[in-house]
Amino acid sequence: MNTDIRISVSFLHHRKRLRLEKELGNGATSHLINLWLNSAMNHPRGTLDGMDATDVALEAGWYDDPQVFIDALQRCGFLETDSNGAFVLHEWEQHQPYAVHAPERSEKARKASKERWSKSINSESKVGSSPTSMLQASSEHARSNTPSPVPFPSPNPKPEEEENAPGKPSTPSASSDCPYQDFINSYSAELRELPKPKILTSKRRRAILTIWNFAKSHGKYSSVKEGLAYWQRYFQNVHNTPYLMGKAPDFRDGKTFQATFDWLVKTENFVKIIEGTYDRRKTPDTRTMYGREVAPISNGHSLKN
Secondary structure (H helix, E strand, C coil): CCCCCCCCHHHHHCHHHHHHHHHHCCCHHHHHHHHHHHHHHHCCCCEECCCCHHHHHHHHCCCCCHHHHHHHHHHCCCEEECCCCCEEECCHHHHCHHHHCHHHHHHHHHHHHHHHHHHHHHHHHCCCCCCHHHHHHHHHHHHCCCCCCCCCCCCCCCCHHHHCCCCCCCCCCCCCCCCHHHHHHHHHHHCCCCCCCCCCCHHHHHHHHHHHHHHHHCCCCCCHHHHHHHHHHHHHHHHCCCCCECCCCCCCCCCCCECCHHHHCCHHHHHHHHCCCCCCCCCCCCCCCCCCCCCCCCCCCCCCC
16 A cells, blocks of 8 residues: 655646635645545555545545535546546546556565565475585584584485485484483573473474584584483583573673573574683683683583584
């Protein structure tokens, strides 16, 4: 629906407007503009189909004799009738092209929105596949001494039929070895002060699966047992990071923050945590778990391995 119309600056002193004021009296211009505004909203093409003289007068806010108003508009050149007898605003398309083509713009926008939505749905349906080169790169970096890059979004496992294709190594299904509930239980046990996820929604399942596979693809663990131990250490060190627990303000602006389960399992936040972005702990007895210095874990592993 139109929300405005265009009026030329020359309209104020135009002969036709001055004549309308002379015939109908002061305020006639306001009634004409009322008619234009209502037509832009309800009759954008300028043809007042199905409207008689009374309807047109009411649209304009004219409550005296409607025929007097119609005759004055026609004599002054603001209103005409077409071959079917319908009232038509004079040269409406010439003066109000934006209003006239509003329906086409709305239809075009609707189709564009539908197309974007369709592409979004199709894109989400393809989330299950990941490029072979990404998996190869992850494997190569896991064997090298240089820091591994962090792909985002994280690569998801290949479909089962592709993984079991001839000539390719057989790997377990990524979704089958992801212990969703044990993962949440580990979070709840180590981070009792933080809000607990009460419902394992489909969105949370996807988030857990993504971060589980992400860490696994970067060599953090190779089995469910190792994975659960790794994430236990991860949550323990979140607990030992005052800023993430809401116990220490940000040194930049003094504001406090408290992490949540959904925030902690986002890939970008996981990377920041293991790289030491939020770690402000440094004591003579314990080196930081994150950053350049890595504290040893009882089983000989660390989050940075």
